Amino acid sequence: MSVRELVVLGTSSAVPTRRRNHNGYFLRWDTHGVLFDPGEGTQRQMSLAGLAATDITRVCITHFHGDHCLGLPGTIQRIARDRVPHTVRVAYPAQGQRYWQRLRHATAFHDTDVVVAQPVDGTGSCPVGEPDLRITALPLRHSTPTYGYRLAEPDGWRMLPERLAAHGVHGPMIRRLQHQGAVTTDDGRRVELAQCARPRRGQVMAFVMDTAECDQAVELARDADLLVIESTYLDTEEHLARSYGHLTARQAGRIAARAGAGTLVLTHLSERYEQEEDPRFVTQAAAEFDGHVVLAQDLQRIPLPPRNPDRATRMG
Structure with missing residues (x-):
């Protein structure tokens, strides 16, 4: 049975705290x-989360500030040490190539050739993706080149048993109908896929880190079932968010509302906030966004929500 979930590894911003590790998210x-x-x-x-280096098939780096990438050397060296057999593509902003080179070869170790660099620039899909998972990278507004990521399952069809039976489609014919779009029944009739199925939108997850409010953040999050987004500050520190190119919880909620997202996950919290202030992040985001809001905690597991058929707009 397939599993789709977000495992939160760390939720702090520039400085880790006793209860919040530096950033890290495993999908x-x-x-x-x-x-x-x-x-x-x-x-x-x-x-601690029960994950191994062999579980990693891809790494996505939004930008090269330390709290978002200083774990990369150890991760790559663990991939080498554990002899991960499959390709692990690493996407990162092409403008930060010198930082990639430093992190990729930070110390001496027995290297591996399974780690493949995948620099992204401009706008659009990552250069190499997978047929069942389209990855889009768009630039954000931060103090250094930064990209957000959108992962989308291709749209498909949900087969309707009663319509299949009514049209005389059965057995191996059903699979052929799914793959070919039409079949000829035993009595010679041509049956189209749309006669026996309804469209099913693919699931979408968006990952938006360090940025000021911008249209690209909204576009990445458009109709996403799950939006993971930074909310470094509360309203009282909005001036700091503006100065450093970050979001408040309220602004994160506004992006989710504009995008028509489903579940909103707030993370990347400033170390200045104590645990008793956690509810304020949810309250301020919820003032702009009427969907489900989650304040991420370290080692939390968040299942991808069910597809919402009402959110059917797709990125081109």
Whole structure:
């Protein structure tokens, strides 16, 4: 049975705290394992979460500030040490190539050739994706080149048993109808897929880290079932968000509302906030967004929500 869930490895921003590790997010999506923004301590957090280097099939780096990438050298070296047999593509902003080179070869170790660099620039899909998971990267507004990511399952069809029976489609014919779009029944009639199925939108997850409010953040989150987004500050520190190119919880909620997202996951919290202030993040985001709001906690597991057929707009 396939599993689709977000495993939260760390939720702090620039400085880790006793209850919040540096950034780190692992998305299990069927056979894919996507590691986003591994900060310091990612290996240990993965161990605590029951994850192994062999679970990683792709890494997505939003930008090269330390809290989003200083766990990358250890992750790569663990991939080498554990002799991961499959290709692990690493997407990152092409403008940060020098930082990639430093992190990729930060120390001496027995290297591996399964780690494949995948720099992204401009706008659009990552250069190499998978047929069952389209990955789009768009630039965000931050103090250094930063990209957000959108992962989308291709749209498909939900077969309707009563219509299949009514049209005389059965057995192996059903699979042929799914793959070919039409079949000829035993009595010679041509049956189209649309006669026996209804469209099913693919699931979408968006990952938006360090950014000010911008149209690209909304576009990445458009109709997403799950939006993981930074909410570094509360309203009282909006001036800091503006100065440093970050979001408040309220602004994150506004992006989710504009995008028509489903579930909103707030993370990347400033170390200035104590635990008793946690509810304020949810309250301020909910003032702009009427969907489900989750304030992420380290080692939390968040299942991808069911597809919402009402959110049917797709990115081109």
